[in-house]
Amino acid sequence: MASRPAPVASDDQADQTELLGLVGYNLRRAYLVIQSLFDERMEKHDLRQAEFSVLSIVKDNPGINQKALAEALVVAPPNLATLLDRLEARSLLTRQRNPEDKRAQLVELTTQGARLYGRALKAAADADNAAVDRLSAAEREQLKALLRKIFAD
Amino acid sequence: MASRPAPVASDDQADQTELLGLVGYNLRRAYLVIQSLFDERMEKHDLRQAEFSVLSIVKDNPGINQKALAEALVVAPPNLATLLDRLEARSLLTRQRNPEDKRAQLVELTTQGARLYGRALKAAADADNAAVDRLSAAEREQLKALLRKIFAD
DNA sequence: TATTGTTATACTCTATAACTATA
């Protein structure tokens, strides 16, 4: 028997057959692509992914508290706090104590925040479309439905 | 006209309709799930995702150099160097200078590395299966194919 | 006592610049 396999040492593309058999690896690779397109197109709005997501949820859930926001976005509360600090400092949203439960903060977009979110959503949709360039409209819906089966409760 | 929308301030699930319309957001949420399942099941092997991927590629491409490895895994060369340091310190792989080009390092798994990878691959497959629990075999293949269309060249 | 949110902190991941040794 051969004592060891012949070294390949090529500069060609590496064989990744085994990794590509895993959904998780494909998911990661696709996520890297879409993340980078998103960041590119969102740079002019100076918004990171988590910040964009916050604006979106707050816009559609005005007066949401931070606990619900943190849960919806799967972000740890301390990290949400600093994230909101930045957005509040940019006057994109406000935090007000809930008069009915003074522990809670009610989060709402400012007019300026709503305006920025409107523009940012277009940029996000652009990035999305660029990423799924080679997918038909039906395939895009199919993909979203399959992904949702993984993370939805 | 109403001057402002009625605050919701609910602890119920937040409306995420707009975010869920984006492939990227669904991708991220699914990625978080699969990542956490992977980490759980890979803990007993003390392997992170990037380390597992390295073992996989090296196993299928013995003698690969670090440049090709970094490209295949979309990892920056400095980060790959420290990653390989750890795996080499654990005697899971070896780095040898290429006699034909002494700048390059030929990376190979040790017997111990190959053995660990074998067990780790089972754990990775387990995590994968747990994540796509609600998908049929056909849907899993479909999902991988759709994802590959996003990141493949 | 439990809950909301904050501060401080640490750990991982990722990215870049500057260096070495070879080519």
Place this chain on the structure above:
DNA sequence: TATAGTTATAGAGTATAACAATA
């Protein structure tokens, strides 16, 4: 002059413990 790999370092993302205010 260019390339493979390394070192050092900085930044972002994420996680936990300890705390203050309120319930």
